[in-house]
Amino acid sequence: MVVDERDHVATALRDLAKGETARIRRGEDLLSIELLEDVAFGHKIAVKDIMNGKDVRKYGEVIGRATIDIKQGQHVHVHNIEGIRGRGDQAVKEAHA
Amino acid sequence: MRTIQAYVRPNGDIGIRNHLLIIPTVICSNQVCSRIVQMVPDAVAITHQHGCSQIGADKDRTFEVLAGTGKNPNVGGVIIISLGCEVVDPIALAEEIRKTGKPVEVFDIQSVGGSVKAIQHGVELARKMKAELDKQQRVPVPxxxxxxxxxxxxxxxxxxxxxxxxxxxxxxxxxxxxxxxxxxxxxxxxxxxxxxxxxxxxxxxxxxxxxxxxxxxxxxxxxxxxxxxxxxxxxxxxxxxxxxxxxxxxxxxxxxxxxxxxxxxxxxxxxxxxxxxxxxxxxxxxxxxxxxxxxxxxxxxxxxxxxxxxxxxxxxxxxxxxxxxxxxxxxxxxxxxxxxxxxxxxxxxxxxxxxxxxxxxxxxxxxxxxxxxxxxxxxxxxxxxx
Known part of the structure; x- marks a missing residue:
């Protein structure tokens, strides 16, 4: 499921296995994306390539940024994106810099 | 006009439940409150960890939450149980909740003479108040x-x-x-x-x-x-x-x-x-x-x-x-x-x-x-x- 046409990610509505082809509705388009990894129910799949450091969108809004390059069909989660807000850890680093 | 069935409070508020609420002003009163609730079915105690060793806005916040819970329109009557030496003022709390017009009783464990007497006193008060609350009927309200x-x-x-x-x-x-x-x-x-x-x-x-x-x-x-x-x-x-x-x-x-x-x-x-x-x-x-x-x-x-x-x-x-x-x-x-x-x-x-x-x-x-x-x-x- 894709919420907004600007989104980089879709949400899996059932458990999906590596090698499966996910059919994804995005507005008027029907995308077919081959899964490069297993993606569990409720988790996100990249519907396009995302470069390291780039914003990631869901609901048409920014939900974080990529921490490595992410390929279409990969699982998108805490291992490859980070939050931009509420980062007290970075505030500490900046204070010591 | 669409209506629901609810209790009408003395100040005109409407309540959709009719709770008898037991409020400890401080953690030290929790056990007495819990015992009272065991002996008075359907009474509710809001035991908590606070009420002492607090100052300023932090103390005020505890007071406001206790007072607000007592004033909630789903509450029909309140018993406040104090230890007797804490920072949350039980009399001020009772006065704040009484602004709604609902019945409020207040006493402290130190004056009553310890836990056993406080539990007995609280149970007697609670049974009397609960009997009065049980007489109230729901009526249609907007x-x-x-x-x-x-x-x-x-x-x-x-x-x-x-x-x-x-x-x-x-x-x-x-x-x-x-x-x-x-x-x-x-x-x-x-x-x-x-x-x-x-x-x-x-x-x-x-x-x-x-x-x-x-x-x-x-x-x-x-x-x-x-x-x-x-x-x-x-x-x-x-x-x-x-x-x-x-x-x-x-x-x-x-x-x-x-x-x-x-x-x-x-x-x-x-x-x-x-x-x-x-x-x-x-x-x-x-x-x-x-x-x-x-x-x-x-x-x-x-x-x-x-x-x-x-x-x-x-x-x-x-x-x-x-x-x-x-x-x-x-x-x-x-x-x-x-x-x-x-x-x-x-x-x-x-x-x-x-x-x-x-x-x-x-x-x-x-x-x-x-x-x-x-x-x-x-x-x-x-x-x-x-």
Missing amino acids: LSKLKVGVKCGGSDATSGLASNPALGVAADALIESGGTIVIGETTEIIGAEHVLAERCATEETRAKLYHIVDRFEKEVDRMGADMRGGNPSPGNIAGGLSTIEEKSLGCISKCGTALIKGVIEYAEDIPETGLYFMDSPGNDIECVSGMAAGGVHIVCFTTGRGTPTGAAVVPVIKITGNKKMFMHMEDNMDVDVSDILSGTMSLQSSGDRIWQEIQEVADGKLTKAEILGHQEFSINRIGPSL
Whole structure:
């Protein structure tokens, strides 16, 4: 499921296995994306390539940024994106810099 | 005019429950209060960890939550039990709650002569007050008097895609009927505050909304840690939520689409009609307790991971968009809207189901949390213990 046409990610509505082809509705388009990894129910799949450091969108809004390059069909989660807000850890680093 | 069946209080407030509430002013009175409740069926005690070694705004907050819970219109009568030497003033607390016109008794354990005598005295008072409350009858009152809190907790990806948008439909229905909705969880609008800010009715409200988010984020900076892991929690992350921004953007739809008329403080009295934002933590029990102290009659609570939470003086309606969890934890869930995700039910009809449930619960239908005796209560703190 894709919420907004600007989104980089879709949400899996059932458990999906590596090698499966996910059919994804995005507005008027029907995308077919081959899964490069297993993606569990409720988790996100990249519907396009995302470069390291780039914003990631869901609901048409920014939900974080990529921490490595992410390929279409990969699982998108805490291992490859980070939050931009509420980062007290970075505030500490900046204070010591 | 649509009506619900409710109790009318001396000050004109309407209550959808008729609780006898036992309030310990301090942790030291908890055991006495718990014993009294064991001997007086249906009485509710709000035991807590606070009431002493507190100063300033932190002390005031504890007082306001205790007073607000006593003043909640679902409460018909109150017994305050003090130790006798704490910082929360039991007489001032009684006077504040008496402003509503409801009966309030107050005594302290040190004057009565210890736990056993305090329990006996409390049970005698409670039985007498309960007998009076039981004589009161529900009468038809306008539905527009209803105030409902909207909250999400134990969220997963289904919360943002199904249960929160469905709850938003029900929130709009209540506001269209002239009622009141309050949303809280300042933590969980971080990254989505710009969307809500566009809906603030005035520039002043917009500035206050940004201010409370900034204040919260500075606290996170002061802690020197990434929010992730605390919020989103380990359960949120297992459920597919990766960042606080993603969680927040899924959260905000639960309050519907109305203009935000005001931003109020934690546990502050919620004004009548329209949508309000209460500054509060995302923590489930602290947030719901703050809303109850602000005067809501009901809290609608969406969850994807599944949580049993209830509240001391307000029914909590549990709503989920996660079919698997609903089947697995059905004894905790009131409304299943997961068919939105299978495409077999529209968002509108799911919202209508929640709206129907709100009206039935207002009329007296017990929620699952009430049936199971969930009466969670917790006070948000903003200062150190001395």
